[in-house]
Amino acid sequence: xxxxxxxxxxxxxxxxxxxxxxxxxxxxxxxxxxxxxxxxxxxxxxxxxxxxxxxxxxxxxxxxxxxxxxxxxxxxxxxxxxxxxxxxxxxxxxxxxxxxxxxxxxxxxxxxxxxxxxxxxxxxxxxxxxxxxxxxxxxxxxxxxxxxxxxxxxxxxxxxxxxxxxxx
Numbered sequence: 001x002x003x004x005x006x007x008x009x010x011x012x013x014x015x016x017x018x019x020x021x022x023x024x025x026x027x028x029x030x031x032x033x034x035x036x037x038x039x040x041x042x043x044x045x046x047x048x049x050x051x052x053x054x055x056x057x058x059x060x061x062x063x064x065x066x067x068x069x070x071x072x073x074x075x076x077x078x079x080x081x082x083x084x085x086x087x088x089x090x091x092x093x094x095x096x097x098x099x100x101x102x103x104x105x106x107x108x109x110x111x112x113x114x115x116x117x118x119x120x121x122x123x124x125x126x127x128x129x130x131x132x133x134x135x136x137x138x139x140x141x142x143x144x145x146x147x148x149x150x151x152x153x154x155x156x157x158x159x160x161x162x163x164x165x166x167x168x
Contacts, residue, residue, distance in 0.1 A: 004125045007093040012129050014089035018047060019138040029053065031142040033065060033150040036126050039157060040101040040118050043094055045126075049142075050150075065150065097122070119155040127153040127163040139167060 015036075033050040050064040057064050100118055129135060130151055139149055154162030 002121070002125070003096075004093075004121065007096060008125070008129060010089045011093050012132065012134050015047070015129065016134055016138055017089065019135070019142075022049060023138070023141055026051065026142065029142070031139070031149065033152065034130070034139055035151075036130050036153045037156055038097075038119075038122060038126060038153075039155060040097045040122060041115065042156070043098040043101060044156070045090065045094070045097075119157075120160065123153055123155050123160075123163060127165075131165045136167060 029051050031049045031051050033048075035048040035050075036045070037048070038045045054064060130153055139151070142149075149167040151165040151167065152162050
């Protein structure tokens with residue numbers, strides 16, 4: 001079992017509660033996409049939702065799903081602002097990320113590859129949580145029947161393609 005597995009349930013709970021809060025706030029407004037972006041070195045996890053009412057996108061004439069996704073213009077919240085301030089349910093995961101991001105690179109290892117391996121492991125972990133039954137259930141509550149909901153997980157300094165899922 002991966003060390004990350006012990007953080008799955010608390011992180012899933014933090015993410016579910018965030019989505020429940022957003023559902024109440026959005027008044028049944030549909031979402032078109034859900035983005036989970038992160039970086040271990042900066043100890044940051046950001047969740048973004050693309051809705052029908054994104055004023056900055058509307059002004060620029062964008063749909064929000066252009067490549068690269070302009071998530072800075074979406075509804076955004078950080079699960080972590082720093083290693084010290086974060087959602088209580090995600091606190092232990094954020095502290096783990098901070099420790100991993102600051103660990104010493106083993107002698108003879110390539111620092112870039114060392115960083116990439118850690119962030120790729122986190123990307124798979126976050127994707128499994130974001131596309132698991134608990135989170136997909138909450139995401140389905142936002143959408144209208146005709147909407148295709150896109151889910152994406154990516155590391156801010158992506159070397160590989162982001163992981164994507166389309167909820168029909």
